[in-house]
Amino acid sequence: MSPTQHYGVAVVGGGPVGMLLAAELGLRGVRTVVLERHTRTVDQPKAGTLHARTVQSLARRGLLPTGRGGAPDRAATTPFHFAGLPGLTISAPAVEGRPIAGRSQADLERDFERRARELGVEIRRGHEVVGLAQDPDRVEVTARLGDGRHATVTADYAVGADGARSAVRALAGIASDEHPPRVAALLGQVRLLDPAGTPPGWNLTPRGWTVVNVNPFGHSRVITFDFDGPHPDRHAPVTLDELRSTASRIAGHDIPMDDAVFTSRFSDFARLARRYRDGRVLLAGDAAHVHFPVGGQGLNLGLQDAFNLAWKLALVVRGEAGKGLLDTYHDERRPAGRRVVDNTRAQLALMRPGDDMAPLRALFTELLGLDQVSAHLGDMISAQETAYRAAPGSPWQGRFLPNLALEAEGEETCVAALLHTGRPVVLLFPDADPRLAGTAGAWSRTVDVVRVRCAHRLPWDALLLRPDGYVAWTPLQGRRATPQDLRGALRQWFGEPRGPAPLPAAG
Ligand SMILES: Cc1cc2nc3c(=O)[nH]c(=O)nc-3n(C[C@H](O)[C@H](O)[C@H](O)COP(=O)(O)OP(=O)(O)OC[C@H]3O[C@@H](n4cnc5c(N)ncnc54)[C@H](O)[C@@H]3O)c2cc1C
Known part of the structure; x- marks a missing residue:
């Protein structure tokens, strides 16, 4: 073994x-x-x-x-x-x-x-x-x-x-x-035999909903939402007949279809x-x-x-x-x-x-x-409202940093590009206290430190960015970043500094 x-x-x-x-x-x-x-x-x-x-x-x-x-x-x-x-x-x-x-x-x-x-x-x-x-x-x-x-x-x-x-x-x-199911939904990938007579998109009738992506040249996706109660058997296979009769009943007229290449049933169980x-x-x-x-x-x-x-x-x-x-x-x-x-x-x-x-x-x-x-x-x-760990006095902390155009080491770059490596980044803007680079450098095993310029007026001179794009730390609004504050933030997120990564063994 x-x-x-x-x-x-x-x-x-x-x-x-x-x-x-x-x-x-x-x-x-x-x-x-x-x-x-x-x-x-x-x-x-x-x-x-x-x-x-x-x-x-x-x-x-x-x-x-x-x-x-x-x-x-x-x-x-x-x-x-x-x-x-x-x-x-x-x-x-x-x-x-x-x-x-x-x-x-x-x-x-x-x-x-x-x-x-x-x-x-x-x-x-x-x-x-x-x-x-x-x-x-x-x-x-x-x-x-x-x-x-x-x-x-x-x-x-x-x-x-x-x-x-x-x-x-x-x-x-x-x-x-848990929230028990109350709605029975069917999904099928089928060939519609009367595509022009099938209501496209989201359609509400007194009996429920049909949601159809009509494709006159191939298979169409047909979904039904039936509010008359959950599926008696959630795991029973869906037949073409069941899908056709449910879609037709909800639509109020026949929706002919054949050649089901995929069917499934789901519910609103949460x-x-x-x-x-x-x-x-x-x-x-x-x-x-x-x-x-x-x-x-x-x-x-x-x-x-x-x-x-x-x-x-x-x-x-x-x-x-x-x-x-x-x-x-x-x-x-x-x-x-x-x-x-x-x-x-x-x-x-x-x-x-x-x-x-x-x-x-x-x-x-x-x-x-x-x-x-x-x-x-x-x-x-779209989950753009998501923000984590907001901090009083620091309105940007916890928010997703937009993809600002930046200049780093004379080259054009942007926020998104700086995160390709998946590492946290300390951004230091031109007005930042020159000692901050040394402060952040103590965590260089974990964190990248990048001096950047931005054409837009920004409310901070330094910022710690998480690898998932959210702002981990900024100085308090209207204040300059100090080495002490940055050190506190780095310690909170990444523990004690461990110095640079060890060099690979020679040979
Ligand atoms: C009809 C329908 C339409 C949807 N449309 C959208 C949409 O447009 N946008 C959207 O964001 N979401 C949509 N969703 C939801 C989306 O499909 C799911 O949220 C998504 O599949 C979740 O991904 P997952 O990797 O967490 O789980 P899954 O996709 O379920 O993957 C789980 C994996 O784990 C494996 N697995 C399970 N048990 C074991 C085990 N014991 N050991 C080893 N492997 C195991 C499975 O084989 C599977 O590969 C839709 C869902 C449905 C039903």
Whole structure:
């Protein structure tokens, strides 16, 4: 029998969230293994919408393009919907690129897997995790292989990114807040036999909703929302007849279709794990939260979990983290999960068919026409409202730093480009106290220090930026940064300075 392998992190589940997390850990040199039960990526029509904050985060690793130059307050906009009501505009700074990018979930998963492998992550497919035990020093994870044998690995930490029915969550005994299902939804990838007679887009009738991406030349995606109660059997296969009769009943006329290449059923069951961390076990993605997929937020939420968790976990594994850093993952991400669970439930309440809801929907449609309302809801759906650990007297602390155009060492650069390495960065602007570079230099093993110029007037002379793009520290409003304040912030986030990284051994 081969000896048990030990890793810094074992990621359970190689869906998009697990693969991104693994790639982010690989980027930081953490010895990482992914245990995934499927032997290959499963192509199923699921997420296809990357919202603005995800686009911006991926751009900070060079995985999506940013926008080009210009003032940070110039906006790019895209129309979206709220609860199926048209009129919502999602807006993002033009310097960030597009507010929405389209990418299939399976393609994204493949991209992240490729990147993770290139960064040295070990991906073990055909490994279904069935056992997990932790002690104060490590986690032991056991997987069942396709041939019935078992394999065990140990790791400093294990992350359950194993989806809605997470084995890790169950094995770790992490309880959840749950909302039982009330809506029965069907999805099918079918050939429409009367595409011109099929109502395209989001359509509400007195009996429910049809949501159809009509493709007259190939397969169309047909979704139905039926508010008459949950599926009697959530796991029963969906037949073409069931999809056709449900869509036709809701639409009020026949919607002929054939050649179903994919069908599934889902519901509005919602769950939010009470803890995202239990000792050496953490949860990310659908393992931590599930909700109705209105607004295309679930995958985005999970990818943001991965961006938030990976750098913290890497610093902890490498012994370069400040006290309590890993606990900030739960503190920061669970409220984000709660926000999405709540907003999807609110949208579903608005979507309920019936005359009594019509005036409320009409009122909401009016409200969506107000810029402030549209901006508020757009920032919520696109997660651009997310901010962490705000600090009184320091209005930028905790906020996502826009992709400012900068000049460093005589070269043009930008905020996003400075984060490609996935390391925290101290930005020193021309007015900064010259001693700050020496202060930050003591943490050079962990933190990059970059002297920059910016054409725009900025409210700080120095700033500490987290690898996920959020501002970790600025001087208090109207004050200059002092070495003492910067040292305090660096110590809080990264512990005592450990000097530069050791040189590789000669020879
Ligand atoms: C119809 C529909 C449309 C959607 N549209 C959108 C959208 O437009 N935008 C959006 O943001 N979200 C959308 N979502 C939600 C999105 O699909 C999920 O949030 C996303 O799949 C979560 O990714 P994940 O990696 O956390 O989990 P998953 O994608 O479920 O991946 C979990 C992985 O873990 C593996 N696994 C499970 N158990 C084990 C085990 N015991 N051992 C080893 N491996 C295991 C699985 O095989 C899988 O590969 C949609 C969902 C549905 C149903």
